[in-house]
Amino acid sequence: MNSRLSSALTAWNQDVPDWVAALITECDQTSQSTVAKALGISATVVSQVIHNNYAGNMRRTERLIRDAYLNAPVDCPALRETIASSDCLAWRQRAKKRNGSGPVFVHMRRACLACPKFKPEAEE
Numbered sequence: 001m002n003s004r005l006s007s008a009l010t011a012w013n014q015d016v017p018d019w020v021a022a023l024i025t026e027c028d029q030t031s032q033s034t035v036a037k038a039l040g041i042s043a044t045v046v047s048q049v050i051h052n053n054y055a056g057n058m059r060r061t062e063r064l065i066r067d068a069y070l071n072a073p074v075d076c077p078a079l080r081e082t083i084a085s086s087d088c089l090a091w092r093q094r095a096k097k098r099n100g101s102g103p104v105f106v107h108m109r110r111a112c113l114a115c116p117k118f119k120p121e122a123e124e
Helices: 001-010 018-029 032-037 043-049 056-071 085-097 101-113 119-123
Strands: 074-075 081-084
Touching: 001 018, 001 043, 018 032, 018 043, 018 056, 032 043, 032 056, 043 056, 056 085, 074 085, 081 085, 085 101
Parallel strands: none
Antiparallel strands: 074 081
């Protein structure tokens, strides 16, 4: 058993949520800083979540991790198709950063900003 999982089992009283387990798996496959960068949070936040002592908005962090690594399908009204939640997260992050140009980006940025999945991130 690796040290992250061992620490999480202790911190979460042997009941590690699936999204924390996914976070640990991703950290083990790459690195904590790579995962943090992909999620748009700090490596410290990643560590605090694993150790169950994050004082910030845990629900927001859980949503980010679920969207990035658990890939539940999302019905995207802007694309008029079902996409992976990681793709949805990528579009939302681009919309937030205004990172892109062209008609598809403009369309998606407007759609993402109006989407209920985007609004909770903006409010937190």
